[in-house]
Amino acid sequence: MEKHLLLSFDDFEFIVITCSHCHSKIQLALKSELYRPAGAPFAPTHCSICGAHIDLSLELLERFHSICQALAKLKEKVTLQVRAVD
Numbered sequence: 001m002e003k004h005l006l007l008s009f010d011d012f013e014f015i016v017i018t019c020s021h022c023h024s025k026i027q028l029a030l031k032s033e034l035y036r037p038a039g040a041p042f043a044p045t046h047c048s049i050c051g052a053h054i055d056l057s058l059e060l061l062e063r064f065h066s067i068c069q070a071l072a073k074l075k076e077k078v079t080l081q082v083r084a085v086d
């Protein structure tokens, strides 16, 4: 029997992006502004480890962050169902 997890957007804590240059994993906190300087955008333009340009759609990351923040307020009213890995 396949198992599923039911996740609220409030459960999401980080988006993890991978630098295509040095392959470092960069965590972007969805809930906390503590990890960013005041006024800084959610999505970084450069890798914090090697300084390479982040070649992802930063606009999409910014929009996803905004959507997650809005949907997190709805708690269990809007959820994602994902397949659980054994």
Ligand SMILES: [Zn+2]
Binding pocket: 019, 020, 021, 022, 023, 024, 047, 048, 049, 050, 051, 052
């Ligand atoms: Zn890098």
